[in-house]
Amino acid sequence: xxxxxxLGREPAVGIYRTMARIAACDxxxxxxxxxxxxxxxxxxxxxxxxxxxxxxxxxxxxxxxxTTYRVIHDIVAKGAPMRExxxxxYGRKTGASKGKGGPMHLSDPRSGLMVTTGIVGGGAPIASGxxxxxxxxxxxxxxxxxxxxxxxxxxAVHEALNLAALWRLPVVFLCQNNLYAEYTAYxxxxxxxxxxxxxxGYGMAGERCDGRDPVAVCAAARRALERAxxxxxxxxxxxxxxxxxxxxxxxxxxxxxxxxxxxxxxxxPIRSVRARLLQEGLASExxxxxxxxxAEREVDDAERFAKDSPAPEPGELYAEIFEDSTLLPExxxxxxxxxxxxPAPTKMKKGIFGQAVNxxxxxxxxxxxxxxxxxxDIEDPAGGVVKATAGLSTKYGRxxxxxxxxxxxxxxxxxxxxxxxxxxxxxxxxxxDFAMVCMDxxxxxxxKLRYMSxxxxxxxxTIRMLTAGNVGSFGAQHSQxxxxxxxxxxxxxxxxxxxxxxxxxxxxxxxxxxxxxxxxEAMRCFFVPGEYGEGDYRVPIGKAAVRRAGTDxxxxxxxxxxxxxxxxxxxxxxxxxxxxxxxLRSIVPLDLNTVLDSVGKTRRAVVVHPAVEFCGFGAExxxxxxxxxxxxxxxxxxxxxxxxxxxPFSQRLEALHFPTADRVKAAVSKAMSWxxxxx
Amino acid sequence: MATTMLRIPKGAVSMREGTIVAWKVASGATVRxxxxxxxxxxxxxxxxxxxxxxxxxxxxxxxxxxxPVGHLxxxxxx
Numbered sequence: 001x002x003x004x005x006x007l008g009r010e011p012a013v014g015i016y017r018t019m020a021r022i023a024a025c026d027x028x029x030x031x032x033x034x035x036x037x038x039x040x041x042x043x044x045x046x047x048x049x050x051x052x053x054x055x056x057x058x059x060x061x062x063x064x065x066x067t068t069y070r071v072i073h074d075i076v077a078k079g080a081p082m083r084e085x086x087x088x089x090y091g092r093k094t095g096a097s098k099g100k101g102g103p104m105h106l107s108d109p110r111s112g113l114m115v116t117t118g119i120v121g122g123g124a125p126i127a128s129g130x131x132x133x134x135x136x137x138x139x140x141x142x143x144x145x146x147x148x149x150x151x152x153x154x155x156a157v158h159e160a161l162n163l164a165a166l167w168r169l170p171v172v173f174l175c176q177n178n179l180y181a182e183y184t185a186y187x188x189x190x191x192x193x194x195x196x197x198x199x200x201g202y203g204m205a206g207e208r209c210d211g212r213d214p215v216a217v218c219a220a221a222r223r224a225l226e227r228a229x230x231x232x233x234x235x236x237x238x239x240x241x242x243x244x245x246x247x248x249x250x251x252x253x254x255x256x257x258x259x260x261x262x263x264x265x266x267x268x269p270i271r272s273v274r275a276r277l278l279q280e281g282l283a284s285e286x287x288x289x290x291x292x293x294x295a296e297r298e299v300d301d302a303e304r305f306a307k308d309s310p311a312p313e314p315g316e317l318y319a320e321i322f323e324d325s326t327l328l329p330e331x332x333x334x335x336x337x338x339x340x341x342x343p344a345p346t347k348m349k350k351g352i353f354g355q356a357v358n359x360x361x362x363x364x365x366x367x368x369x370x371x372x373x374x375x376x377d378i379e380d381p382a383g384g385v386v387k388a389t390a391g392l393s394t395k396y397g398r399x400x401x402x403x404x405x406x407x408x409x410x411x412x413x414x415x416x417x418x419x420x421x422x423x424x425x426x427x428x429x430x431x432x433d434f435a436m437v438c439m440d441x442x443x444x445x446x447x448k449l450r451y452m453s454x455x456x457x458x459x460x461x462t463i464r465m466l467t468a469g470n471v472g473s474f475g476a477q478h479s480q481x482x483x484x485x486x487x488x489x490x491x492x493x494x495x496x497x498x499x500x501x502x503x504x505x506x507x508x509x510x511x512x513x514x515x516x517x518x519x520x521e522a523m524r525c526f527f528v529p530g531e532y533g534e535g536d537y538r539v540p541i542g543k544a545a546v547r548r549a550g551t552d553x554x555x556x557x558x559x560x561x562x563x564x565x566x567x568x569x570x571x572x573x574x575x576x577x578x579x580x581x582x583x584l585r586s587i588v589p590l591d592l593n594t595v596l597d598s599v600g601k602t603r604r605a606v607v608v609h610p611a612v613e614f615c616g617f618g619a620e621x622x623x624x625x626x627x628x629x630x631x632x633x634x635x636x637x638x639x640x641x642x643x644x645x646x647x648p649f650s651q652r653l654e655a656l657h658f659p660t661a662d663r664v665k666a667a668v669s670k671a672m673s674w675x676x677x678x679x
Numbered sequence: 680m681a682t683t684m685l686r687i688p689k690g691a692v693s694m695r696e697g698t699i700v701a702w703k704v705a706s707g708a709t710v711r712x713x714x715x716x717x718x719x720x721x722x723x724x725x726x727x728x729x730x731x732x733x734x735x736x737x738x739x740x741x742x743x744x745x746x747p748v749g750h751l752x753x754x755x756x757x
Contacts, residue, residue, distance in 0.1 A: 031712070031731030036686025036749055250690030252724045 002215045004276050011057055013283050015214045016273050017291050018053035022073045023270050024295035025082065028303060029072070029089055029103075033249045038089060042103060045073040047212070047244040050269040051176050052077035054217030055144060058225055059112070062139075064130045064421070066115045066123040067146040069104040070178075074146050079111035086302035092309035098454030099312045100320070105452040114143075114420055114457065119444050121147060121154030124173065125413020126445060128164045131171035131234075132414055133421035136372065136399065142228040143171045143417075150181025152195045156440065159410035161236065165204040166405065168233035172224045175236065176211060178243035183255045196238035204234050211239030212269040244268055320455035321490050323514040327542055327589035337591030340540040343505055345533025353525045356500035356532040357388045357464075360507040361426065363536050365396045368424060371511060372400040374411055375428025375464075379403035385430055386466065386526055408438035415461040416446050416516075424511055425461050431478045432467040432520060439485075446516040447491030461517075462510040468523040469610050469647060470560065470658040476646035479654075481559070481611035483587050486518050487620070494587040495541055496520040498562035500530030502585055505539030513541060522610070524560035542589030546598065550580035553604040553668050556595060556621065558584040561608045561659065568664035577672060587617055595621065596628050599637075603629070604671040606638045608664055613641025635674030638667035683732035685753040687719070687746050694721045698745040699752065703727075706738035710755060717742070717752075733757060 004012040026045060032038035045052075048070075056077030059065075067074040075085060080096060088095030089103050096108045104118035114130060117123040127145030134141040151157055152175055164171050175195045179186045192198060199206025205227060209216040217239055224235035242264040246253045253261060277283045283291075318331035326335035351359070364371045373389060379401060383390030393401035404411050408429055415425035429435050435442060442463065450458045469479035486492045493515055497503040503521065510517035547562070548569065557565045562583055569579040580598050584591065599605045605625050607618035622637040640659045648654050687697050700718040704710055710730045719728050730736075734757035740746060 033688055034685075034728050035683055035731040036688040037684070039689040039748065250688065250694075250724070250726050252726065 001213055003280055004215060004273070004282060005280050006215055007218060009282050012214070012277065013287070013291075015050070015053045015057055016277055016283070016288070017295070018056055018077050019049040019270055019273060020292050020295040021082070021298060022049045022052065022076045024292070024299045025076055025085065026072050028299045030249055040089070040103060042249040043070040043247065044245055044249060045070050047264065047268060048176050048178060048241045049073050050214045050273060051174070051211040051217055051239045051241055054214040055174065055221045058218060058221055059142070059144065062112055062141055064112050064114050064127075064141060064143040065146065066117070066127040066130065066143065067113070068120065068123060068148060068151065069116065069118050070148065071103070071106065071116050075106055075108070075113055075116070078113045080106070080108035080113050082298050082302040083305040084108065086299070087306040087309050090306040090309070091311060092306055093312040093316070094305065094309040096454070097452060097456070098316060100316060100454050101452040107453040107457055109453075109456050115445075115449065117445065119440055121151040121156040122440055122445060123147060124151070124157045124160035125410050125441060126417040126420070127171050127173070128160045128169055128410060129414035129417020129419070130421050131164065131169035131417070132167065133418040133423045134170055135167075136418070136423065137421070140229050141170070142225055144174055145171060146174045146176060148181065149175060149177040149179065149186055149190065149195060152198070153181070153189060156409045156413070159407035160413060161202045161204070161234070162405060163407060163410040163414060164234040165202040168231065170228035170231070171234045172221070172228060173234060173236045175238040177238050177240045179240070180243050180247070180256070182247045185255065194238060196236050199236035202236070204236060206236040206238070208238040208240065211241030212267065212272065214273060241269065320451050322493070323450070323458065329588065329590050329592070336593040337544065338540050338542040338589065340543060343533065343537035343539060345535060345537045347534040348531050349534055350529065350531055351500060352527050352529050353497075353500045353503050353521070354386055354388055354527060356504040356530070357507060357521060358390060358392070359532065360504040361389060361392055362395070364426070364508060364511045365392065365400060367536060370422065370424045371426065372402065372423060373426045373428065374402040374404050374414060376404055376406055376411070376430050378428055384428070386523065388464070389428070408434050409441050412438045412441035412446065412463065415463070416441060416449070416459050419459050419461045420449070420457050426511055427461060427463045429463055429465040432465040432482050433477050433480050435465055435482060442486070442492070442518075443489045447489045450515070451491060458514055459516045460514050462507070462519060463516070464507070464519045464521060466521050466523055466526070467610070470654065471523045472651050472654065473649065474647070475649040479647035481520065481609065483520060484611055484615065484617040484620070487588050487617060491516070492588065493517040493541055494520065495585060496522070496559035496587060497585060498525060498559055498583050500528070500532040502539050504532045505537050506541065506585060508536060509538040509541045512538070517541065520559060522560040524563065539585065542586050542591055544585055544591035544594040545583045546580065546594065547583050548579065548581040550578040550602065552578045552602060553606060553671055554580045554582060554595070554598040554602045555606050555608060555664065555668070556582045556584060557608040558587065559610060561610050564659055564661045564664055565608050567661035568668065571661065571665055572668055577668060579668070592624060595625065599625050599629055600632060603632055603634045606640060606664060606667045606671060608640045608659055610658060611641055612644055613639050614644045616641045635671040638671050640664050640667050681757050683734070683755040684751055685716070685731070685755060687748050687750045687752060688728065689748045690719060690721055690724060690726055693723065694748060696745055696747045697721045699740060699742050700725070701742050702738060704736055706736060708736055710734065710736050730755065
């Protein structure tokens with residue numbers, strides 16, 4: 001072990017000061033828990049203080065940190081204010097995240113703490129994205145991604161490491177190996193003898209060091225940071241520091257080898273570093289006692305501040321889900337839809353839906369240097385599997401139109417991270433069904449980071465995804481419509497255009513929207529000829545379009561469902577039934593006003609969508625209509641969605657699965673002849 | 680003079696109540712921070728609760744009692 005003096009007296013004492021502040025905060029929280037005053041699940045970081053303090057001493061304030069829930073050492077070392085940390089533990093409005101994130105989701109972008117995730121491994125893809133933004137912005141900023149040995153075995157980390165190595169991103173993947181993944185010992189979950197040893201497999205630098213020794217940590221971290229700042233790519237840095245207590249406060253330690261635990265406790269870095277400072281004459285007993293007393297005073301002050309602070313106001317429940325709370329589907333500010341004017345481009349051009357998508361991306365890339373695209377196969381000559389991005393990498397370069405590995409978690413995570421650092425990424429998930437392999441990034445991170453940070457961060461990303469349903473031959477895993485999955489997660493906006501004009505206008509709105517927007521593009525619409533405007537125009541997200549006025553029944557749909565609705569309405573018209581047709585265009589925010597106004601007039605409604613009818617979006621919409629118009633309706637709202645089966649391959653069966661104009665017609669007839677139609 | 684209230688802690692996510700198996704200190708004793716105070720058993724685990732404060736402890740709940748999380752069991756006066 002090299003002398004602490006090799007770090008210099010001031011830095012060595014500074015590292016101990018940070019360790020003492022970490023320990024004081026950690027101990028105080030555990031005392032609050034022991035007294036029964038605090039009641040939450042707390043994951044102590046005892047034993048790992050030297051890792052955070054060592055690396056923290058080398059980071060610039062604007063360097064970014066993404067970390068995981070065993071976190072107190074990381075956030076104190078990165079410089080988050082002690083008062084706000086403790087107030088967040090108490091769930092108070094003065095907390096770092098206004099009491100809405102809690103100890104597992106604390107962020108403080110002012111000190112560079114961008115994300116604390118409660119999902120093991122979930123931060124790594126986002127860290128790559130923050131690093132990507134630094135690269136694209138030509139900044140010297142480095143992102144450190146802190147995770148445990150348990151996270152090294154999760155897929156998201158693998159995808160993130162590969163992408164970061166491929167793109168030589170300025171990120172340090174910091175594996176804090178405390179030899180336990182929750183309650184499972186390292187040897188019981190990992191065959192490889194070191195995590196850093198895996199670095200070679202990714203083509204990146206790897207290094208393993210003693211995480212209890214600040215000298216070793218600083219030496220390795222300095223090399224990793226220099227590498228990142230010099231444009232030489234990422235490092236997988238493993239710092240080994242055995243855990244000194246159970247998984248969480250109050251956990252038993254039966255899973256830990258008692259002799260080994262005792263030995264590790266005797267070698268706790270908070271004590272060993274103190275002893276070395278004294279031994280080397282770098283600090284006197286009085287100086288160290290002063291540092292410790294200062295740390296206690298700081299935590300005293302923070303604890304008083306937290307206890308004196310009020311809980312968040314009830315109005316905070318609905319605040320910071322979207323940037324604009326009037327767009328929520330419920331709550332005191334919910335507006336029931338937006339009333340912005342329709343765009344009126346001066347010149348129109350003819351083209352298919354897919355060309356309108358391409359044009360929107362072209363317009364956005366040309367106008368705004370913050371916009372960039374990423375996804376599988378999107379570069380030329382492929383230009384996307386349905387040519388949505390054809391020509392764009394040639395025109396704007398591969399830095400801004402970035403083909404990726406087949407790594408959906410890395411793609412969405414990179415978009416999330418880049419957006420948090422000011423970029424406007426447009427990610428492509430080739431097929432909607434593949435969203436399920438990155439649902440954690442979409443649902444746990446993109447959707448929630450604004451809320452969990454108390455509005456201090458936001459995720460302005462666009463995720464385009466194609467659904468290949470009802471075009472024949474794609475089968476069960478390339479054909480689903482998952483909009484109601486997304487709609488069930490507060491924080492996500494979802495649009496699904498039915499025509500070329502809206503496809504372009506909604507996509508441009510999505511790209512410039514402050515919140516994550518999922519853009520569902522149906523293959524069945526993709527090659528349909530239409531018309532769209534030239535230049536930049538925006539179709540408001542959250543505004544439905546009344547496509548046809550009518551008096552007998554309101555038909556409500558979106559995406560390719562509109563094709564069946566128009567066909568049914570034409571046939572019904574010739575039979576004397578007058579249909580009013582609403583194209584929702586946005587699922588969330590939902591333009592409920594337009595729907596309710598229409599049904600209030602026609603007194604009958606049929607909701608049509610390509611997704612499975614059972615638990616589909618139609619169920620929600622139908623319920624909303626009944627709640628408002630129960631006594632006014634002449635018939636219960638009818639739903640026409642896909643049958644409750646996986647999408648079958650055989651075209652004969654696929655035709656039975658998906659909604660058709662005939663089924664829409666039958667539903668209208670049932671509504672028109674109610675109650676006779678009830679049978 | 681500061682008094683620290685000692686309540687049944689939430690030792691695990693699912694814990695609703697806990698049993699004081701045995702006190703390791705006597706009422707009226709002077710305790711130190713980190714000194715083991717009592718053994719707490721819940722449906723999932725048995726843990727030793729350490730003192731969150733220094734001072735003279737006044738025990739309000741006897742061993743053997745099963746009490747809900749948050750129930751006051753002792754006070755420590757400094």
